[in-house]
Structure formats: structure tokens, C-alpha cells
Amino acid sequence: xxxxxxxxxxAPADRDRGPSGNPPAPPASGTNPHQANWWQPRPAAGAxxxxxxxxxxAEAPSGQQIPPRYxxxxxxxxxTGGGPxxxxxxxxxxxxxxxxxxxxxxxxxxxxTATAEARRPANxxxxxxxxxAGTVIFALAAGFGAGALGARVTSDSSASAxxxxxxxxxxxTTSKAAAADGSVEQVAATLLPSVVxxxxxxxxxxxxxxxxxxxxxxxxxxxxHVISGATSLGVQFNDGTTAEATVVGADSTDDLAVIKxxxxxxxxxxxxxxxxxxxxxxxxxxxxxxxxxxxxVTSGIVSALNRPVRTSSxxxxxxxxxxxxxxxxxxxxxxxxxxxxxxxxxxxxxxAINPGNSxxxxxxxxxxxxxxxxxxxxxxxxxSSEGGSIGVGFAIPIDQAKRIAQEIxxxxxxxxxxxxxSVGDATDGNNSLLTVGAKIADITAxxxxxxxxxxxxxxxxxxxxxxxxxxxxxIAAVRSAAPNSQVGITYTRGTTSDTVTVTLGSATAx
Numbered sequence: 001x002x003x004x005x006x007x008x009x010x011a012p013a014d015r016d017r018g019p020s021g022n023p024p025a026p027p028a029s030g031t032n033p034h035q036a037n038w039w040q041p042r043p044a045a046g047a048x049x050x051x052x053x054x055x056x057x058a059e060a061p062s063g064q065q066i067p068p069r070y071x072x073x074x075x076x077x078x079x080t081g082g083g084p085x086x087x088x089x090x091x092x093x094x095x096x097x098x099x100x101x102x103x104x105x106x107x108x109x110x111x112x113t114a115t116a117e118a119r120r121p122a123n124x125x126x127x128x129x130x131x132x133a134g135t136v137i138f139a140l141a142a143g144f145g146a147g148a149l150g151a152r153v154t155s156d157s158s159a160s161a162x163x164x165x166x167x168x169x170x171x172x173t174t175s176k177a178a179a180a181d182g183s184v185e186q187v188a189a190t191l192l193p194s195v196v197x198x199x200x201x202x203x204x205x206x207x208x209x210x211x212x213x214x215x216x217x218x219x220x221x222x223x224x225h226v227i228s229g230a231t232s233l234g235v236q237f238n239d240g241t242t243a244e245a246t247v248v249g250a251d252s253t254d255d256l257a258v259i260k261x262x263x264x265x266x267x268x269x270x271x272x273x274x275x276x277x278x279x280x281x282x283x284x285x286x287x288x289x290x291x292x293x294x295x296x297v298t299s300g301i302v303s304a305l306n307r308p309v310r311t312s313s314x315x316x317x318x319x320x321x322x323x324x325x326x327x328x329x330x331x332x333x334x335x336x337x338x339x340x341x342x343x344x345x346x347x348x349x350x351x352a353i354n355p356g357n358s359x360x361x362x363x364x365x366x367x368x369x370x371x372x373x374x375x376x377x378x379x380x381x382x383x384s385s386e387g388g389s390i391g392v393g394f395a396i397p398i399d400q401a402k403r404i405a406q407e408i409x410x411x412x413x414x415x416x417x418x419x420x421x422s423v424g425d426a427t428d429g430n431n432s433l434l435t436v437g438a439k440i441a442d443i444t445a446x447x448x449x450x451x452x453x454x455x456x457x458x459x460x461x462x463x464x465x466x467x468x469x470x471x472x473x474x475i476a477a478v479r480s481a482a483p484n485s486q487v488g489i490t491y492t493r494g495t496t497s498d499t500v501t502v503t504l505g506s507a508t509a510x
Contacts (some may be wrong), residue, residue, distance in 0.1 A: 182365045182366065183365075184285060184297065184299050186367075187285050187363060187365060187366075187367045188285065188287070188297045190367040191270065191285070191287055191361065191363055191367050192238050192287065192295055192297070193237075193238045193239075193268040194212055194213045194238075194267075194268050194269060194270035194271075194361075195210060195211070195212055195213075195238060195270070195287045195288065195295065195360060195361060196210065196211045196212075196213065196220060196235045196236060196237055196238070196261075197209075197210060197211075197235065197236040197289040197294045198210060198211045198220070198222050198226050198227065198233070198234075198235055198245070198259070198359060199233070199234040199235065199236065200226060200227050200230035200232070200233055201230060201231065201232045202229055202230055202231045202232070203231065207226070208289055208292050208356050209222055209223060209226030209227075209288075209289070209356060209357075209358040209359045209360075210222065210226075210287070210288035210289050210356065210357055210358060210359045210360030210361075210373070211226075211235065211259070211359045211360070212270040212359075212360070212361045212369060212372075213267050213268060213269050213270055214258070214269060214270070214405065214409075215267070215269060216265060216266055216267045216268075216269060217264065217265055217267070218243070218245075218260050218261030218262065218264045218265075218267060219248070219258060219259075219260055219409060220235060220245070220258065220259050220260070220261060221256065221257075221258055221359070221372065221401065221405045222256075222257055222258075222259060222358070222359030222372075223255050223256065223257065223358045223359040223372065223374050224250045224251060224252050224254075224255045224256055224257045225255055225311075225358065226257070226358050226359045227247060227250065227257050227259060228250070228252070228257075233245040233246065233247065233259060235259070235261050236294060237267070238294075238295055243261040243262055243263055243264050244261070244262050244263075245259045245260060245261045245262065246259065246260050246262065247259050247260075248260050248408055248409060248412065249408035249409075249411075249412040249413055249414070250408070251404055251408065251413070251414040251416075251509040251510070252342070252509065252510045253342065253414075253416055253479070253509040253510050254342065254344070254396065254400065254401075254404055254414065254416060254479065254509060255311065255342040255344065255374055255396065256372065256396065256401055256404050256405065256408075256414070257408070258405055258408045258409055270361060270369050271367060271368050271369065272368065272369050272398055272402055273363070273364060273366070273368025273369055273370050273398060274368075274370070274398065274399060275347065275370045275371060275397035275398045275399045275400075276399055278302055278305055278347065278364075278370060279302065280301075280302050280303070280304060280305060281301050281302060282301060282302050282364065282365070283299065283300075283301055283364070283365045284299070284300060284301060284302055284349055284351055284362055284363065284364060284365075284370070285297060285298070285299045285300075285351065285362070285363050285364075285365070286298045286299075286300070286349065286351040286352065286353055286357060286360065286361070286362050286363075286373055286393070287360050287361055287363070288353075288356060288357035288358070288359070288360025288361075288373060289356045289357070289360070290352070290353070290354035290355065290356040290357045291354055291355060291356050292356055293356070296357075298351045298352040298353070299351055300349050300350040300351030300352070300391075301349065301350060301351075302347060302348070302349055303348040303349055303350050303392070304347075304348035305347060305348070306345050306346075306466050306467075306473075306476070306477070307345075307346045307347070307348045307394065308343060308344075308345065308346070308470065308472040308473040308475070308476040308477075309343070309344050309346040309375055309394045309472075309476070310341050310342070310343045310472050311341060311342045311343075311344075311374070311375050343472050343475045343476045343479060344374065344375070344394065344396050344476060344479075344480075345397065345400070345466075345476035345477055345479065345480040346371075346374070346375070346394035346395060346396065346397075346476075347362065347370065347371045347394065347395045347396075347397055348392065348393070348394055349362060349393050349394075349395065350391040350392070350393070351393060352389040352391070352393070353373050353376050353389055353393030353394075354376070354388050354389050355388075357373045357393075358373060358374055358375075359372060359373070359374075360372070360373050361373070362395040369398050370395075370397070370398050371395030371396055371397055371398055371401070372395055372396045372398065372401045373393060373394075373395045374394055374395060374396050375393070375394040376389060376390075376392065376393045376394065377390060377392035377393075377394075378390065397480060399480075400479075400480045403482060404416075404509075413508060413509065414508075414509045415483045415506045415507060415508055415509060416479050416483060416506070416507060416509050417478050417479060417481045417482060417483045417484075417485065417504040417505065417506065417507075418447070418448075418478065418483075418504060418505040418506065418507045419447065419448060419449050419474075419478050419502065419504060419505070420443065420444040420446075420447020420448050420449040420450060420505055421440050421441075421442065421443050421444065421447065421449040421454065422440070422441045422442040423438040423439060423440055423441060423460070423471045423474055423475070424438070424439050424441050424471050425438070425439065425470050425471050426438060426439035426459040435469050435470045436459070436461070436469060437459040437460055437461040437468055437469060437470070437474075437491075437492070438459065438460045438468055438470060438471045438473065438474035438475075439457065439458070439459050439460075439471075440454060440455065440456050440457060440458045440459075440460065441456065442456060443455065443456060447505055448502045448503045448504050448505050449489075449502060451502075451503070452489065452500045452501065452502040452503075453500060454489070454491065454500065454502075455493065457493070458491045458492070458493050459491060459492045459493075460474055460489055460490070460491045461490050461491060461492060461497075462488075462489070462490035462499075463477040463478065463481075463487055463488070463489060463490075464477075464487050464488050478504065481504055482504075483504060483505070483506030483507075484503065484504060484505070484506050485503075485504055486501055486502065486503050486504070487501070487502055487504060488500070488501055488502075489501075489502045
């Protein structure tokens with residue numbers, strides 16, 4: 001404690017006596033009694049609080065005086081206002097501080113709030129008076145020192161606790177270990193600079209989706225339904241900067257599009273992985289702008305692979321209650337639609353995907369893009385409502401998306417594989433709800449299906465190693481293959497089963 005705040009702090013018990021054990025001699029006449037080397041005891045409790053100093057005692061030896069007791073104010077007295085009034089209970093001049101639970105000195109009462117009450121002793125001889133006065137001074141010094149020390153200890157304890165806590169937090173922040181490879185934190189930090197928000201608007205509406213950066217000069221992959229019908233496009237990058245964008249090309253059949261941000265360079269590109277070796281149950285992360293909340297990261301697992309998902313056109317929305325909803329656009333599934341709907345051979349995930357996530361990446365725990373988030377299942381039965389995530393989301397496999405994106409960049413359009421046959425669901429007997437394959441209804445002359453010897457009425461049950469249990473499953477499997485590639489087709493004809501090699505055809509996507 002600063003000495004100018006507490007001149008009695010640390011006063012020893014023999015401070016009331018000189019080197020010989022007796023009180024030091026008074027100063028010579030004319031000496032200022034307030035000089036630093038002049039001993040002056042504080043008065044005992046009950047001493048007069050005003051007027052002249054108390055005179056010599058009748059019992060004092062000849063030629064000696066008891067040093068005067070100074071009043072609370074006036075000439076030669078202690079200045080008022082700086083300490084407690086004598087003859088009254090002493091109140092701690094320091095603010096009371098409460099120590100945090102579990103810290104501070106242990107005692108029987110509140111720390112730093114002790115009150116010392118000084119009482120005026122009875123008149124006795126000089127020595128007795130001196131001893132009592134010295135005792136009172138020491139008691140006051142001890143009381144004042146203890147109170148001040150208690151306040152300081154409490155204050156220091158609280159300050160130390162607060163400082164220690166803040167220091168710990170700062171230490172944790174500054175010495176934080178790098179995120180472990182393969183953690184959500186590490187993947188998010190790596191991927192976020194490569195994800196953008198796609199802002200589209202037209203005369204009657206506006207919307208927001210997501211996209212991934214393909215090139216440092218602004219090529220961006222997103223969903224076709226994010227930019228379809230837009231008259232104005234813009235992108236917002238992870239650092240908050242924005243740029244206008246134009247459409248390079250779009251593929252409504254596969255629901256993919258490439259746009260170009262203008263006037264940008266040095267962008268961080270996403271790392272594209274492979275969807276060929278995915279395993280059910282492996283961890284994945286979805287990144288995008290759900291509900292306009294850019295740079296949102298969610299995590300989950302691969303719930304299923306090769307899930308046939310149809311996202312129908314607006315004309316077919318009322319034909320079925322169970323909805324396959326494009327995030328940001330309300331769409332329903334229709335198995336009887338005659339329109340050129342999107343049928344994807346999807347990766348299913350339980351990572352939260354909501355309206356606005358469309359076009360954003362689904363990545364593995366190495367930070368490699370394995371899919372483009374495109375659709376969610378919804379329990380909503382209203383065609384005008386937008387449902388949220390129920391843990392059933394779908395992404396276009398990146399192997400398919402990568403091929404289509406490159407075609408769009410190279411030629412401005414995309415192609416997709418075709419079998420050359422019209423198909424419908426094959427059911428098990430009279431149970432129309434149990435489908436067992438894709439039944440050929442018609443064959444296109446000169447097509448891959450015709451050249452391989454497939455016939456009307458054949459039921460296709462497998463494409464390569466992928467099981468086919470419905471017409472949509474066959475369409476999704478064929479569209480995910482490369483145009484002009486060869487695939488194995490397993491089918492049943494009557495009671496026999498066979499496998500043939502089919503060279504798929506090529507068609508320009510809408």
C-alpha cells in the first residue's frame with residue numbers, strides 16, 4: 001500500500017518509544033511539529049474533537065509534557081476528510097470488494113470490511129497514558145492497517161482472479177493448437193474461401209444460392225435452378241467482397257450451371273475429389289448459404305449412395321404429396337411426368353441442407369468436394385411452402401458434375417448419356433407399391449439398347465454393379481455415366497436373366 005495513503009501502515013508496537021524505550025524528546029522551540037522526524041501519537045478514542053491541544057497532566061514529572069493530542073481539525077491538527085473521525089466507529093475508506101467464490105483469504109468474516117471502534121481510556125499517570133495511548137495508536141494502526149490490508153488483499157485477490165482468468169483466456173487464444181487434420185474445423189477453414197453466395201434476381205423475384213470456385217479468374221459451379229430465369233446475377237465471396245456474374249452455360253437436365261464472376265483474379269479454388277469410392281457412413285460436411293446465412297457449415301454422414309431422386313417441373317408439383325424439394329425452389333416428385341425432369345443418381349446425407357444451400361459443396365473430411373448439394377426431402381404437402389432440413393438431403397456426385405462443368409466451360413453446353421429406350425416401373429405381381437426393376441416399354445431404332453439386343457418387355461435390374469429397382473433408378477444410373485461409354489446391362493426376360501454390354505448414346509442437354 002502506498003505510504004502516502006496510510007502513514008501508519010506497518011507501525012511496530014514500539015513505535016511509541018525512542019531508542020531507549022522512552023518517548024522521544026519534544027522538538028526544540030520553533031521546530032515544526034510536523035517534520036518527518038518528530039514523533040506524534042494519534043490521540044486515543046474519546047479525545048476532544050476540537051479546540052486546543054490537551055495540556056500537561058498533573059501527574060507528569062517536572063519539566064516534561066505529555067505530547068499534545070491533536071484535534072480533528074484546526075491549527076496543528078490532522079486535516080479533516082482524509083481519515084475516520086476519532087471517537088467514532090472507523091469505516092473502511094476503501095471500497096468493499098467481494099472476492100470470487102473459492103478465492104481470497106479465509107476468515108471468519110467478510111474480508112476487507114472490518115470496522116475498528118476506538119474508545120477513550122480513563123485518565124491515568126503519564127506512563128499509563130503513554131502506554132494506553134501507544135496501545136490505542138497500535139490498535140488503530142493495526143485496525144487501519146488490517147482493514148486497509150484486508151481491502152487490499154480482497155482487491156488484489158479479486159483483481160488477481162480477474163487478471164488470471166483473462167490471462168488464461170488470452171493464453172488459450174494465443175497458444176491455440178492448430179486444428180487437427182480431418183476435423184470439421186480444419187476442413188471448414190480450408191473450404192470456406194472457395195465457397196460463394198450466388199445472388200439472382202429478376203423483375204418479379206430474387207433468390208440466393210451457393211456455388212464453388214473452379215478457377216482463380218472467377219469460374220463458379222452452381223445449380224441450374226439457382227440461376228434459372230435470372231436477369232441479374234452477382235456473387236459474394238467469403239471475405240465479403242462482391243462481383244457481378246454472367247452465365248457461361250447451363251444444363252437443366254442435370255441441374256448444373258457455370259457462371260463467371262467479372263473483374264476478379266487470384267481466387268481460391270476448391271479441390272475436387274471423387275465420388276466413385278464413397279462409403280456409407282463416412283463423414284461429410286456441407287457448406288453454403290442456407291436461408292441467406294452465408295458461410296454456414298454443417299456436418300453429417302453419407303446416408304446412402306446411388307439414390308434416384310427426381311426433381312420435377314412446376315407442372316407436376318400437384319401430382320404427389322411426398323415432395324422432393326429443391327432448396328430455394330418448391331418442387332415435387334413425379335414418376336409419371338412426361339417433362340424433361342432432373343433425375344439424379346444422388347448422394348444422400350443427413351448433414352443439414354436448407355433452401356439456399358443449392359449449388360454449394362458436399363465435401364469429405366479431407367476437404368475434397370464429392371458432391372453438389374441440390375435437393376432435400378420435405379414433409380410439406382403445400383406446393384407454395386418451403387420446408388427445411390429433416391436430415392434427408394441430396395447431392396449430385398462430383399464425378400458427374402465435374403464432367404458436365406468442363407463441357408460447359410469448353411463448349412457452353414453439356415451432353416448426357418442415353419440408352420435409347422422408354423421405361424416404366426416393373427412391379428412384383430399385383431403389389432404396385434413394390435417395384436423390382438425398369439420395364440422396357442419401347443426401343444429406339446439404331447440406339448445402343450437396340451444394338452445390344454434388348455427388347456420390349458425386358459426388365460432391367462442392374463447397370464454395371466448398381467442395382468436397379470425402378471424406372472428412375474435406371475434413368476439416374478444412365479445419366480450419371482459418360483456419353484458414348486460402355487456399360488453392362490443385366491435384365492430378365494420371362495424366367496431367364498442375362499447381361500449384355502451396351503454402348504450408350506449421347507444427347508445434348510437442355
